[in-house]
Amino acid sequence: MASEGRNLVGVDIGSSSIKVCEVKEGRKGVRSLVRFGYHPLPPETIVDGHIINSNAVVEGLEKLFHKVKRRNVAMRASGHSVIIKKITMPLMTHAELSEQITWEAEQHIPFDLAEVHIDYQVLHERGDQGQMDVLLVAAKREEISDLTNLAVEARLKPMVVDLDAFTVQNVYEQGYGIPDGQTIVLIHVGASLTTVNILADGTTAFTRDIANGGNAITEEIQRQLSIGREEAEAYKCGGDGRGIVPREVPEIIGQVVEQLAGEVQRSLDFFLATSGEGGLSNIYVSGGTAQLRGLLSAIQERSRVPVEALDPLRVAPPDPKTVDPASLTGRASQAVVAMGLALRKERERNG
Numbered sequence: 020m021a022s023e024g025r026n027l028v029g030v031d032i033g034s035s036s037i038k039v040c041e042v043k044e045g046r047k048g049v050r051s052l053v054r055f056g057y058h059p060l061p062p063e064t065i066v067d068g069h070i071i072n073s074n075a076v077v078e079g080l081e082k083l084f085h086k087v088k089r090r091n092v093a094m095r096a097s098g099h100s101v102i103i104k105k106i107t108m109p110l111m112t113h114a115e116l117s118e119q120i121t122w123e124a125e126q127h128i129p130f131d132l133a134e135v136h137i138d139y140q141v142l143h144e145r146g147d148q149g150q151m152d153v154l155l156v157a158a159k160r161e162e163i164s165d166l167t168n169l170a171v172e173a174r175l176k177p178m179v180v181d182l183d184a185f186t187v188q189n190v191y192e193q194g195y196g197i198p199d200g201q202t203i204v205l206i207h208v209g210a211s212l213t214t215v216n217i218l219a220d221g222t223t224a225f226t227r228d229i230a231n232g233g234n235a236i237t238e239e240i241q242r243q244l245s246i247g248r249e250e251a252e253a254y255k256c257g258g259d260g261r262g263i264v265p266r267e268v269p270e271i272i273g274q275v276v277e278q279l280a281g282e283v284q285r286s287l288d289f290f291l292a293t294s295g296e297g298g299l300s301n302i303y304v305s306g307g308t309a310q311l312r313g314l315l316s317a318i319q320e321r322s323r324v325p326v327e328a329l330d331p332l333r334v335a336p337p338d339p340k341t342v343d344p345a346s347l348t349g350r351a352s353q354a355v356v357a358m359g360l361a362l363r364k365e366r367e368r369n370g
């Protein structure tokens with residue numbers, strides 16, 4: 020893929036907040052993070068990937084881009100409207116593949132093809148077996164255009180749309196290097212969605228979305244303590260400002276975290292049972308819910324694989340002249356998708 024020109028501004032519209040990252044690439048490819056923006060969204064702004072409150076999103080974008088000149092952006096498409104599948108096809112040329120892919124997609128994608136945008140990438144060519152592995156991505160046009168339309172309304176220019184799984188992968192590869200002979204698990208846990216992406220020998224070998232995340236923890240605290248959302252959210256994140264947390268809270272967090280870790284483990288077990296890969300080397304967790312250390316240790320305990328938080332600042336450390344380090348405190352794990360998007364360039368082909 021050709022990648023030249025300036026970096027796009029990464030805009031991640033999540034269900035709980037909008038994150039913006041702007042990366043500058045100097046000579047010799049040295050990168051720095053020259054802007055980080057964060058804007059919380061009110062509850063119920065985006066539900067199951069559907070934008071319910073467009074005004075809140077447009078206002079948030081306008082605020083984040085107030086007096087900002089650079090408006091060419093790379094955006095994240097919600098995983099709720101996307102299907103990713105690894106398929107095996109007979110070996111063929113790229114021209115043949117581009118003709119065949121629609122027919123092939125029909126066999127694998129339960130959406131009406133007239134309503135989806137199909138993208139694909141050849142992962143491996145296995146000449147000896149006359150086969151190749153192809154990563155097939157199908158995204159609902161309407162949900163993508165809903166999102167890009169909001170950006171246009173906020174006077175932004177969307178140039179690229181990408182998915183959580185691949186933006187996190189981009190951050191991992193640029194920050195940690197492409198693993199050789201290792202099997203790496205990337206888990207991104209946001210508010211409403213968890214994405215698992217397993218890389219074997221540097222390419223995607225398995226992806227899965229789990230419709231669960233930090234919201235489930237907040238909701239369980241609300242339910243068990245009969246309190247409001249804001250209060251429950253504050254308790255989950257470590258206190259009500261005075262550092263006071265009811266003693267039941269850690270226990271409730273633990274219960275939901277165990278459920279989530281169990282769902283993740285089922286994906287890992289499925290991968291190990293079906294892929295023929297011997298084992299997993301490392302697990303990296305990102306997304307706002309990665310702030311819960313208990314989640315990392317619950318995943319590590321079940322999988323018996325070393326787990327750590329993915330650090331996006333390894334890709335591009337903040338430029339102290341323009342980014343207040345305090346603005347990133349406790350937010351780095353939430354910045355991962357926006358960072359991955361900010362690595363995309365103005366002049367590249369988007370599939």
Ligand SMILES: Nc1ncnc2c1ncn2[C@@H]1O[C@H](COP(=O)(O)OP(=O)(O)OP(=O)(O)O)[C@@H](O)[C@H]1O
Nearest residue numbers: 033034035036209210211212233256306307308310
């Ligand atoms: N310190 C913290 N402790 C626990 N949870 C936290 C903390 N900080 C943020 N979170 C949780 O992280 C989640 C937000 O993460 P993130 O910004 O990655 O989600 P999002 O991108 O808005 O949502 P999604 O991508 O799922 O639509 C919320 O559920 C929030 O409660």
Ligand SMILES: [Mg+2]
Nearest residue numbers: 033034209356
């Ligand atoms: Mg998110």
